[in-house]
Amino acid sequence: MTAAAVEAGWRRRLERRELAARLFVVACQVATLLGLLFVAILLVDVAQNAAPYLRRELVTNFPSRFPHQAGYASALVGTVYVAGLMSLVSFPLGVLAAVYLEEYAGPGPLTRLMEVTIANLAAVPSVLYGLLGLGLFVEGLRLGKSILAGALTLALLVLPLTILFSREAIRAVPFSFREAAYALGATRWQVVRHHVLPYAAPGILTGTILSLARAVGETAPLIMLGALQYVPFLPRGVLDYFTVLPIQVFNYVSLPNPEFRRLAAAGILLLLAVLLALNATAIGLRRRSQIRW
Amino acid sequence: MDTVLGTRVRPEVLPRSVSEGEVILRVQGLRVWYGSTPALRGVSLDIPERRITAVIGPSGCGKSTLVRAINRMNELIPTVRTEGRVLFRGQDLYGPGVDPVEVRVRIGMVFQKPNPFPKSIYENVAFGLRLHRRCGRRELDERVERALRQAALWDEVKDVLHRKNGLELSGGQQQRLCIARALAVEPEVLLLDEPCSALDPTATARIEALMEDLTRDYTLVIVTHNMQQAARVSDFTGFILGGELVEFAPTQQLFTTPRDRRTEEYITGRFG
Numbered sequence: 081m082t083a084a085a086v087e088a089g090w091r092r093r094l095e096r097r098e099l100a101a102r103l104f105v106v107a108c109q110v111a112t113l114l115g116l117l118f119v120a121i122l123l124v125d126v127a128q129n130a131a132p133y134l135r136r137e138l139v140t141n142f143p144s145r146f147p148h149q150a151g152y153a154s155a156l157v158g159t160v161y162v163a164g165l166m167s168l169v170s171f172p173l174g175v176l177a178a179v180y181l182e183e184y185a186g187p188g189p190l191t192r193l194m195e196v197t198i199a200n201l202a203a204v205p206s207v208l209y210g211l212l213g214l215g216l217f218v219e220g221l222r223l224g225k226s227i228l229a230g231a232l233t234l235a236l237l238v239l240p241l242t243i244l245f246s247r248e249a250i251r252a253v254p255f256s257f258r259e260a261a262y263a264l265g266a267t268r269w270q271v272v273r274h275h276v277l278p279y280a281a282p283g284i285l286t287g288t289i290l291s292l293a294r295a296v297g298e299t300a301p302l303i304m305l306g307a308l309q310y311v312p313f314l315p316r317g318v319l320d321y322f323t324v325l326p327i328q329v330f331n332y333v334s335l336p337n338p339e340f341r342r343l344a345a346a347g348i349l350l351l352l353a354v355l356l357a358l359n360a361t362a363i364g365l366r367r368r369s370q371i372r373w
Numbered sequence: 374m375d376t377v378l379g380t381r382v383r384p385e386v387l388p389r390s391v392s393e394g395e396v397i398l399r400v401q402g403l404r405v406w407y408g409s410t411p412a413l414r415g416v417s418l419d420i421p422e423r424r425i426t427a428v429i430g431p432s433g434c435g436k437s438t439l440v441r442a443i444n445r446m447n448e449l450i451p452t453v454r455t456e457g458r459v460l461f462r463g464q465d466l467y468g469p470g471v472d473p474v475e476v477r478v479r480i481g482m483v484f485q486k487p488n489p490f491p492k493s494i495y496e497n498v499a500f501g502l503r504l505h506r507r508c509g510r511r512e513l514d515e516r517v518e519r520a521l522r523q524a525a526l527w528d529e530v531k532d533v534l535h536r537k538n539g540l541e542l543s544g545g546q547q548q549r550l551c552i553a554r555a556l557a558v559e560p561e562v563l564l565l566d567e568p569c570s571a572l573d574p575t576a577t578a579r580i581e582a583l584m585e586d587l588t589r590d591y592t593l594v595i596v597t598h599n600m601q602q603a604a605r606v607s608d609f610t611g612f613i614l615g616g617e618l619v620e621f622a623p624t625q626q627l628f629t630t631p632r633d634r635r636t637e638e639y640i641t642g643r644f645g
Contacts, residue, residue: 186451187451254488256486257488257490257491258449259446259449259488260484260490261490262446263446263481264477264481264500265474265475265477265501265505266474266504270504275490
């Protein structure tokens with residue numbers, strides 16, 4: 081073969097390689113845009129339906145038989161109560177469990193068993209948590225269909241997630257920092273308190289807020305629990321009846337009057353707004369308190 | 374109860390008086406395993422006080438394992454098993470009732486890769502002090518300054534103590550910050566595990582000059598795979614091969630008239 085023929089063959093293959101590279105980029109772009117497209121279609125459709133109901137009364141009025149007087153006041157407040165109370169339970173438990181598994185529990189079959197169990201719990205369908213909550217909190221502890229029972233049920237639901245996120249954040253703290261602290265004569269607690277937790281904090285907070293967002297969108301376990309669909313008052317305490325945004329939306333959608341479907345669309349936008357606010361908080365926290373190493 | 378560096382010490386547990394001449398650390402029959410893999414197969418050597426002792430040997434020979442056994446850092450790795458004795462001023466550091474935290478206060482360590490905390494320079498140095506004692510603002514300031522001066526870093530950082538993060542310093546400055554951090558708790562022995570392997574020649578020279586100064590107050594043990602460095606800075610050198618101490622002698626002697634054929638082969642560059 082002549083040198084020119086070798087050169088030509090090499091050139092042809094190079095063109096083919098570059099074509100493959102371009103095709104790959106296009107595939108990635110299409111995949112990204114497709115996701116955005118569906119979200120956009122959904123949002124436009126929902127917004128068109130919801131338009132007449134996007135007014136102040138949406139968040140100040142209680143549920144009503146008449147769609148034009150109905151709103152989400154009790155559901156919004158219920159969501160805030162349930163989510164807040166849930167965080168009070170799941171955040172400390174999740175972080176403490178993660179610290180234990182990462183910093184204290186040695187390797188061994190028992191630790192492995194706990195790790196596998198927690199990972200599996202994170203994948204259990206949420207309806208089952210509803211059943212668990214019904215048996216344990218509503219009936220067993222006689223908390224009734226209360227905010228407290230709902231919050232505890234959701235806390236169980238997100239606990240595995242909180243643990244997993246927190247463990248990831250703790251594991252991302254380089255071993256060299258721990259080593260340096262130990263070499264200065266720090267006790268295990270001092271290493272955790274002064275180094276591991278502060279450096280892992282942004283990741284832990286982000287994970288916590290993401291699990292919070294997951295809980296805010298949950299419907300099934302709270303329906304299992306018996307959360308009410310018609311709550312014409314604001315809760316006065318944690319043992320009061322309650323409803324939350326997704327349940328209220330679910331309820332409005334199932335009513336025969338088509339006007340309620342528009343109100344449901346408005347509720348979906350309200351729920352999305354809550355979720356976006358939570359996610360934005362997570363991103364903001366990560367930005368602000370990020371420690372680089 | 375006696376007080377050493379703010380930690381309460383039972384005098385009979387760690388005697389401070391030297392009764393054995395100038396030997397501060399006596400390693401006896403030290404064996405270490407990672408799981409079932411032996412890393413040290415019975416090492417014994419005496420480390421003299423206020424001298425620089427170098428430990429050389431090829432990668433993976435166990436020299437880091439040896440120094441990390443001296444301040445009980447190995448046990449942070451869950452699968453490590455240690456046998457034998459490390460006598461510090463006559464007291465076995467692996468004996469019953471000896472707290473590894475106390476061992477690490479009296480035997481400090483500097484690592485291969487500079488590892489300052491992601492905090493201000495001041496906080497880096499003050500961290501060790503805050504762990505062990507309550508001291509007032511002024512005393513803390515003085516001790517931080519003294520440690521930074523000892524590590525020959527003070528003049529470069531005195532204006533940015535609180536403003537600059539330890540990680541914003543250059544590699545050589547970071548390593549001197551780590552030395553200052555270790556010195557701040559006033560240990561008696563400083564272990565240096567390949568402290569210059571991540572540094573350029575200029576930074577290396579500064580650290581070596583600094584080590585000389587430190588022998589006025591401290592006993593230094595340095596692990597290095599750089600034989601010139603061992604020859605330049607140390608008073609005594611141990612050569613480790615395959616987890617065994619092949620030879621331990623005054624540096625001059627080890628590099629000019631090694632007694633073991635393997636030492637000679639290593640220092641003349643025939644393997645390793």
